[in-house]
Amino acid sequence: MKNLGQSTGTRELFEKTAKIGRIGVYELNTISSEIYWSDITREITEVPNEFVPKLDNIEFFFKEGSCRDKAKQAVQDALTKGKPFDLDMEVVTANGNQRFVRNIGYPKFENGSCVTIFGILQDITDRKRTRFELARKNQLLSFAESISKIGHWKWNAVNGEVIWSDSLYEIYGHPKEENLSYEVYLSYIHKDDRPCVENKINEAIDNGIYEDLTYRIQLRDGSIKTIKSTGVVKTTDGATLEMLGTCQDISEQITREQELVKKNQQLTFAEELAKIGYWEWDVVNDHLSWSDNMYRIFDMEVGTPLGIENVVAAIHPDDRDMFRAHAEEFIAEKKFRKFMHRVIYNDGTTRTLELFGEVIMDNVGNVIKMVGITQDITEQRMSEIKFRGLLDSAPDTMVIVDQKGTIQLINKQAEKMFGYKSTELVNQHVSILVPNRLWDTMEYHAKIFFKDPKHTSLPTDLDFFVHNKSGFQIPVQIVISPLETSEGLLVSIAIRDITEQKQSAHRILETNKSLIASAKRLKAQNRQLEEFNHITSHNLRSPVSNLSALLTIYKTEKDPNIKEALIEKMESVTNHLTWTLDTLVESLVIKNKTEQSLEKTFFENTLQRTKEMLAAEILNTKAIIKHDFSEVPSIMYNKIYLESIFLNLISNSLKYKAEDRIPEILVKSKITDGKTQLEFKDNGLGIDLNKNGHKLFGFSKVFHRNKDAKGVGLFLTKAQIDAMGGKIWAESEPGVGTSFFINF
Amino acid sequence: MKPINVFVVDDDDIYQFTMGVALKNFPEVKLASTFSDGAEALDYITTNQNEPDSLPDIIFLDINMPVMDGFQFMEEFVDLLPKLEKTIKVYLVSSSIDPKDLKKAKRIDAITDYLIKPLKSEDIREVLSHFD
Numbered sequence: 001m002k003n004l005g006q007s008t009g010t011r012e013l014f015e016k017t018a019k020i021g022r023i024g025v026y027e028l029n030t031i032s033s034e035i036y037w038s039d040i041t042r043e044i045t046e047v048p049n050e051f052v053p054k055l056d057n058i059e060f061f062f063k064e065g066s067c068r069d070k071a072k073q074a075v076q077d078a079l080t081k082g083k084p085f086d087l088d089m090e091v092v093t094a095n096g097n098q099r100f101v102r103n104i105g106y107p108k109f110e111n112g113s114c115v116t117i118f119g120i121l122q123d124i125t126d127r128k129r130t131r132f133e134l135a136r137k138n139q140l141l142s143f144a145e146s147i148s149k150i151g152h153w154k155w156n157a158v159n160g161e162v163i164w165s166d167s168l169y170e171i172y173g174h175p176k177e178e179n180l181s182y183e184v185y186l187s188y189i190h191k192d193d194r195p196c197v198e199n200k201i202n203e204a205i206d207n208g209i210y211e212d213l214t215y216r217i218q219l220r221d222g223s224i225k226t227i228k229s230t231g232v233v234k235t236t237d238g239a240t241l242e243m244l245g246t247c248q249d250i251s252e253q254i255t256r257e258q259e260l261v262k263k264n265q266q267l268t269f270a271e272e273l274a275k276i277g278y279w280e281w282d283v284v285n286d287h288l289s290w291s292d293n294m295y296r297i298f299d300m301e302v303g304t305p306l307g308i309e310n311v312v313a314a315i316h317p318d319d320r321d322m323f324r325a326h327a328e329e330f331i332a333e334k335k336f337r338k339f340m341h342r343v344i345y346n347d348g349t350t351r352t353l354e355l356f357g358e359v360i361m362d363n364v365g366n367v368i369k370m371v372g373i374t375q376d377i378t379e380q381r382m383s384e385i386k387f388r389g390l391l392d393s394a395p396d397t398m399v400i401v402d403q404k405g406t407i408q409l410i411n412k413q414a415e416k417m418f419g420y421k422s423t424e425l426v427n428q429h430v431s432i433l434v435p436n437r438l439w440d441t442m443e444y445h446a447k448i449f450f451k452d453p454k455h456t457s458l459p460t461d462l463d464f465f466v467h468n469k470s471g472f473q474i475p476v477q478i479v480i481s482p483l484e485t486s487e488g489l490l491v492s493i494a495i496r497d498i499t500e501q502k503q504s505a506h507r508i509l510e511t512n513k514s515l516i517a518s519a520k521r522l523k524a525q526n527r528q529l530e531e532f533n534h535i536t537s538h539n540l541r542s543p544v545s546n547l548s549a550l551l552t553i554y555k556t557e558k559d560p561n562i563k564e565a566l567i568e569k570m571e572s573v574t575n576h577l578t579w580t581l582d583t584l585v586e587s588l589v590i591k592n593k594t595e596q597s598l599e600k601t602f603f604e605n606t607l608q609r610t611k612e613m614l615a616a617e618i619l620n621t622k623a624i625i626k627h628d629f630s631e632v633p634s635i636m637y638n639k640i641y642l643e644s645i646f647l648n649l650i651s652n653s654l655k656y657k658a659e660d661r662i663p664e665i666l667v668k669s670k671i672t673d674g675k676t677q678l679e680f681k682d683n684g685l686g687i688d689l690n691k692n693g694h695k696l697f698g699f700s701k702v703f704h705r706n707k708d709a710k711g712v713g714l715f716l717t718k719a720q721i722d723a724m725g726g727k728i729w730a731e732s733e734p735g736v737g738t739s740f741f742i743n744f
Numbered sequence: 745m746k747p748i749n750v751f752v753v754d755d756d757d758i759y760q761f762t763m764g765v766a767l768k769n770f771p772e773v774k775l776a777s778t779f780s781d782g783a784e785a786l787d788y789i790t791t792n793q794n795e796p797d798s799l800p801d802i803i804f805l806d807i808n809m810p811v812m813d814g815f816q817f818m819e820e821f822v823d824l825l826p827k828l829e830k831t832i833k834v835y836l837v838s839s840s841i842d843p844k845d846l847k848k849a850k851r852i853d854a855i856t857d858y859l860i861k862p863l864k865s866e867d868i869r870e871v872l873s874h875f876d
Contacts, residue, residue: 545862546756
């Protein structure tokens with residue numbers, strides 16, 4: 001230090017000052033290469049006391065790199081060219097700390113060469129750091145401003161100077177190089193908003209209060225932004241000095257807000273149109289939030305605070321318990337099911353609402369919330385009720401099914417016809433109503449229908465049946481029609497019970513049948529009457545007329561012998577008359593005997609008895625009587641009639657045998673056309689049926705000059721067979737033989 | 745007065761007898777023959793068709809007879825008539841008052857009249873009166 005050659009007083013003062021200002025001093029003697037460092041210098045560099053600075057060890061304190069090179073260069077320039085230096089540099093202390101220092105050096109020249117460099121070292125670390133911090137904060141602010149589209153401004157009311165932050169330039173799209181002024185600022189404001197803004201600013205100047213401003217600006221490129229401006233006014237003694245504040249571009253926010261409003265409006269509109277309201281029920285705190293339209297649906301003032309009981313109070317009294325029960329059930333079952341209830345409006349009208357929703361649970365599964373929508377379905381419900389009414393008033397059973405045949409709806413008549421409740425049938429397949437044997441028929445007609453769905457009556461002769469719950473089958477006539485609905489094609493099936501029609505038809509048929517039978521019976525009776533008429537007119541009158549004639553002769557006859565003969569003849573006529581009357585009475589008895597006793601009679605037995613009765617004739621005629629009862633051995637018949645039939649026909653065959661041959665008779669039973677038939681075939685005289693067929697079974701008709709012929713046998717036989725509902729006819733060839741056929 | 749030949753065709757022997765007696769009371773009746781059925785009468789007529797004197801002037805024909813009744817007889821007799829050289833009047837005589845029989849008789853031209861038994865003397869006189 002002594003080499004410096006300066007007074008201790010000055011140096012002390014300097015050192016003191018340097019100490020307060022944290023300024024270190026150093027001196028480099030170029031001749032002796034000695035370096036002097038003051039205490040502050042040592043403090044700044046944090047070197048130990050014993051450290052001796054030398055030319056070759058001090059450069060390491062300068063931060064390596066450009067800083068160190070710059071320091072070296074400066075020292076070199078000072079030494080060689082006598083150039084002083086003033087450098088801010090970074091220093092790395094002996095302890096490794098970084099510091100900013102100001103290094104000022106003055107070279108001192110003697111005889112053209114540098115003898116010493118005197119310098120100071122000032123620790124500027126704190127100052128430097130503050131400056132850095134400020135710069136960084138400014139940068140951050142500018143960044144934040146730019147991101148949030150905020151800029152700040154300052155307006156000096158005294159000299160009119162306007163200062164904008166960078167981001168404000170950006171917001172306004174104002175070139176930085178152009179001047180700014182209040183007028184320039186105003187020029188950017190949308191002309192519609194400009195008067196208002198000017199007013200406000202003038203008010204701020206007058207009142208010293210800057211109210212928030214929102215206005216539009218129009219950029220030079222024509223685009224429009226919305227700006228929100230805030231500010232404060234600085235005054236001195238009531239006079240405005242300056243105003244400063246921020247401007248924020250809130251265009252996006254506004255757009256978003258507008259969009260939100262629009263969407264909300266649309267939603268509200270949609271809600272109103274669809275008569276839907278949105279609700280949320282905080283079950284735990286019993287708090288309800290409703291959309292505006294929900295209030296409208298309930299005819300309540302929008303915004304009325306709500307708990308579940310407020311809602312219940314608005315509900316139709318008959319539905320309240322059901323509503324509560326549903327709410328409790330949903331909480332217990334943790335599941336929402338749609339349901340309907342009614343509300344009564346203040347004007348007394350009733351509306352029907354339907355609720356859809358879901359339950360929200362906490363992490364342990366307790367229901368904490370329900371959300372959903374409520375729709376006013378009064379109109380739908382009304383049309384549904386109308387449709388139902390229409391359906392129920394239909395006279396026929398109506399079943400409405402979808403295209404798969406699943407039952408959607410049935411009417412009251414259907415419940416009655418099938419004995420099922422509506423709930424039992426809805427969602428069941430329609431085949432539940434149809435007997436299995438008719439499923440194919442049903443499917444066939446369904447297929448035809450779906451090929452071209454139109455009003456279709458199934459054929460009336462289809463003989464279709466449905467069966468009810470207890471399995472009872474009902475004959476029906478079916479008409480199917482397409483039913484276009486919003487849910488697709490449905491099919492309405494009209495089913496008409498035609499049991500009565502069937503019964504009527506059956507009755508008519510039966511009546512017809514019995515009429516035919518009656519007609520037949522009447523005809524038969526008529527014929528019998530005619531026959532009887534004929535018998536009385538002829539067979540009874542002729543003996544009477546004979547008697548009358550004989551009496552006339554008797555009266556005029558004188559010869560007693562002849563008179564005697566006449567009396568004999570009269571007796572004979574009387575006997576004949578008696579026999580005729582007896583036979584007629586017998587035939588009447590047969591005809592009127594409606595209750596004949598039926599018993600199982602074997603043909604063979606009957607034939608046997610007949611043979612016994614005709615034993616003499618058979619013996620005399622040497623007749624051969626054969627039989628074949630193998631096909632039908634017996635019959636349920638009146639035994640006496642059957643014997644009489646056998647006796648009459650066989651005795652006829654014997655009576656009217658051909659003279660030239662031995663009579664052969666075959667009796668055979670068989671089934672023809674489902675009826676028991678008996679044939680008596682002989683080889684006798686035969687009858688010309690062309691001539692005599694109509695008289696064959698008449699009373700007292702004889703066809704042969706036979707003494708025994710009375711013409712009664714076949715008459716009575718026919719009477720007996722007729723009485724039993726049978727039929728007798730003959731086939732014959734004169735000279736060959738006759739066959740009698742009897743259908744029982 | 746022309747002698748009249750009369751045939752009575754009837755299976756009723758009592759009737760044959762009474763007619764015989766009745767006809768005897770009419771002197772104009774030269775001959776009264778009886779037949780028991782239509783076939784017998786027809787056989788006779790066919791056999792004697794060429795001998796007009798053997799043929800009848802009047803036939804009293806019964807309807808109901810075995811083998812060949814009155815109507816059956818008429819069918820054959822109508823065929824035979826044109827061959828005969830004699831006018832033969834046929835009277836259908838029956839105890840039947842059945843209108844059906846009457847109708848049927850009226851349809852046959854060869855039948856002169858339908859008479860109902862018993863025939864009284866007046867009836868026979870009336871018939872005979874047409875022959876003079």
